[in-house]
Amino acid sequence: MKSLSLIAVAALVAKVSAHYTWPQLIVGGTNTSSWEYVRETNNWQDLDPQTDVTTTDIRCYTSLESGTANTMTVAAGSTVGFTVDGNPSNLYHPGVVNVYMAQAPSGTDVADWDGSGEVWFRIFEITAVTDGGTTITFPATGMTQVTFPIPAETPSGQYLIRIEHIALHVAESYGGAQFYIACGQVEVRGTGTPGPLVEFPGEYTEPGILIDIYYPIPANYTQVSKALASIFPTPSHIA
Numbered sequence: 001m002k003s004l005s006l007i008a009v010a011a012l013v014a015k016v017s018a019h020y021t022w023p024q025l026i027v028g029g030t031n032t033s034s035w036e037y038v039r040e041t042n043n044w045q046d047l048d049p050q051t052d053v054t055t056t057d058i059r060c061y062t063s064l065e066s067g068t069a070n071t072m073t074v075a076a077g078s079t080v081g082f083t084v085d086g087n088p089s090n091l092y093h094p095g096v097v098n099v100y101m102a103q104a105p106s107g108t109d110v111a112d113w114d115g116s117g118e119v120w121f122r123i124f125e126i127t128a129v130t131d132g133g134t135t136i137t138f139p140a141t142g143m144t145q146v147t148f149p150i151p152a153e154t155p156s157g158q159y160l161i162r163i164e165h166i167a168l169h170v171a172e173s174y175g176g177a178q179f180y181i182a183c184g185q186v187e188v189r190g191t192g193t194p195g196p197l198v199e200f201p202g203e204y205t206e207p208g209i210l211i212d213i214y215y216p217i218p219a220n221y222t223q224v225s226k227a228l229a230s231i232f233p234t235p236s237h238i239a
């Protein structure tokens with residue numbers, strides 16, 4: 001009987017595979033409730049990553065869930081973030097973090113919006129550190145939460161904030177990169193014009209996600225995206 005229960009435990013452990021999610025938005029230094037301001041992702045139970053970069057699920061990974069959440073009001077320039085929850089609850093795979101925002105069209109509640117179109121701008125990254133081929137390190141490894149500023153010049157409106165950890169431990173073959181994704185909903189107060197804008201699907205190209213990080217050690221790491229967004233202030237008046 002003992003061996004049977006050990007087999008059952010082993011099966012359970014295998015099913016609850018060791019991955020993670022981003023369930024809580026962090027605002028004002030406080031962790032909000034799980035899936036309150038973050039759209040519940042398809043992997044909220046199995047924790048599995050998205051690996052298909054051609055599907056609309058590469059946006060927010062919510063096709064099997066209700067796809068919406070409450071919307072939190074935040075000031076432009078303030079710091080927000082996401083917590084990591086999983087088994088264990090940290091970013092233990094080697095990989096890179098990116099954060100994108102997209103403004104819902106005027107007149108559309110962000111709760112009713114799917115983030116389609118060339119509307120996303122990238123505001124934050126924790127990329128790989130290389131030194132010409134001797135070492136490659138991933139500073140995001142082990143983080144239990146990731147925080148970042150909403151750019152000070154972000155224009156007023158309702159936004160999706162999309163965070164991803166791209167785990168690269170089996171990215172040496174096509175489709176091997178693992179995307180751990182979540183989208184929060186915020187209402188920002190500010191002014192400006194963000195860019196460059198990108199689209200999901202469409203954002204990902206090699207070599208940022210098709211890469212053997214072990215041998216030979218890559219001499220450099222190329223981020224998946226265009227440059228981080230620069231947000232140009234909108235003049236409040238003409239002098």
Ligand SMILES: *[C@@H]1O[C@H](CO)[C@@H](O)[C@H](O)[C@H]1NC(C)=O
Binds near residue numbers: 030084144
């Ligand atoms: C928020 O959650 C993260 C991840 O679980 C944890 O590391 C952190 O201590 C929490 N912060 C607070 C203020 O409870």
Ligand SMILES: *[C@@H]1O[C@H](CO)[C@@H](O)[C@H](O)[C@H]1NC(C)=O
Binds near residue numbers: 207220
């Ligand atoms: C490193 O840079 C070279 C030259 O720009 C490029 O061809 C190669 O794809 C890059 N490698 C990675 C892993 O980004």
Ligand SMILES: [Cu+2]
Binds near residue numbers: 017018019020093
């Ligand atoms: Cu995993």
